[in-house]
Amino acid sequence: MLPHWDDLRLFLAVARAETLSTAAKTVRKDAATLGRRVARLERDLDVVLFRKSPQGYALTEAGLRLRDQAEAAEAAMRAATEGIGGAGRPEADAGLTGQVRIGAPDGCANYVLPQVCAALGRDHPGLDVQIVALPRVFNLSRREADLAIGVSAPTAGQLTVQRMTDYRLHFAASETYLEQSAPLTTLEDLQRHRVVGYIPDMIFDRELDYLADAGVARVALASNSVAVQLNLLRQGGGVGVVHDFALPFAPGLRRVLRNDLSLSRSFYLIRHQSDTRDARLNRFAELLVKAVRAEVARLEDQI
Structure with a gap:
């Protein structure tokens, strides 16, 4: 039956x-x-x-x-x-409609997607976009999101993966902290500074283990949230690795040790394989990739 x-x-x-x-x-x-x-x-x-x-x-x-x-x-x-539903309605051809949920790491969700999704909403008034910002990997098979943005490309599961854009990260600290602290001119000097970063056992992707590349063993102030880390740095909490695209939102921070540590990572758009037959999601994904790429470039050019 x-x-x-x-x-x-x-x-x-x-x-x-x-x-x-x-x-x-x-x-x-x-x-x-x-x-x-x-x-x-x-x-x-x-x-x-x-x-x-x-x-x-x-x-x-x-x-x-x-x-x-x-x-x-x-x-x-x-x-x-x-x-x-769109047949015979000229306004339906003018833009995307319906709901789309995007899962993203909170750095992207806080500092890139708001501008991107606000612009998409203006261009497509019938579109409802939901941003789920969580510091973990999304399960698309369970439909936690229609699309997910990740910092590494998954190799298992019935998924399609598209590289969206590269982005850069550097150490940064507040001007006030740097004025009141010991000199910071080499990576070895980090031993005399408070370091802000991820909670070590809550790093959900190896690509986020930035401090391992710098040989940092102790994280004095830690959070699983990029936004919290950025605010800790703005409050003079110490030195930490920051997305370059987030720095325009924190004018009091200054990049340091630029010649000693300059990291490059990528954002990937991850979709369930069965959704590639969905013309609406395909169009949304196309617009999203283009807009995220342009927004990251715009923000990084400001610093």
Whole structure:
């Protein structure tokens, strides 16, 4: 028996959330009803889709295959619905519409995406953009976001990866701190300074372990947030590695040790493979990449 689309929709919610309670909030049904619908789908297909345990619902091999097929159907249905909805409406051709959620590390989310997304919103009044700023890797299979920006290119999973732009980082400190502290002319001088950086055991990507390249063993003031680190530096907390594109937002900071440490990293746009059939998301991704590249270049040119 072929499953109904509503059954597949509920199946996808459980597959992405991995628990009935979380999925139930997403689809606005109670967990017991959702559990019965999943059980009915398994009976109709005569296959076990989930391994159930106190920890939640984990997909079986059959479940993984159905998830991929259901996501393809979801993308096709979304594209078809948008096409029908826009037919005969000239204003629909003027721009993108609907909701798009972007997951991004908080440095990009705080200092690049606000300008980019504000401009996209002006150009596309029917577009709703959500920025999720979290210091971790996003799980696109669970639909935590439609697109994610990462600082490294994932090598596993059904994902497509596009390099967006390179960006630069340097040590920086406030003018007040530098005036009141010991000389800082070489990397060895860092031993006599307070260092601001990431909480070591909360670094979620090797590309963010900037201080290891400088041989720094102790982080006196630490946070898992780039924005918090920047504010610690602005308050004279010490010396830390800063994105060059963030410096225009912190005029009291000055780059130091530029000849001793100059880092280059990249932003990558990461999407679920099934979404590459979605014309709307493809267009949004194209505009996003172009705008992020231009905004990083603009900000870095200001310093």
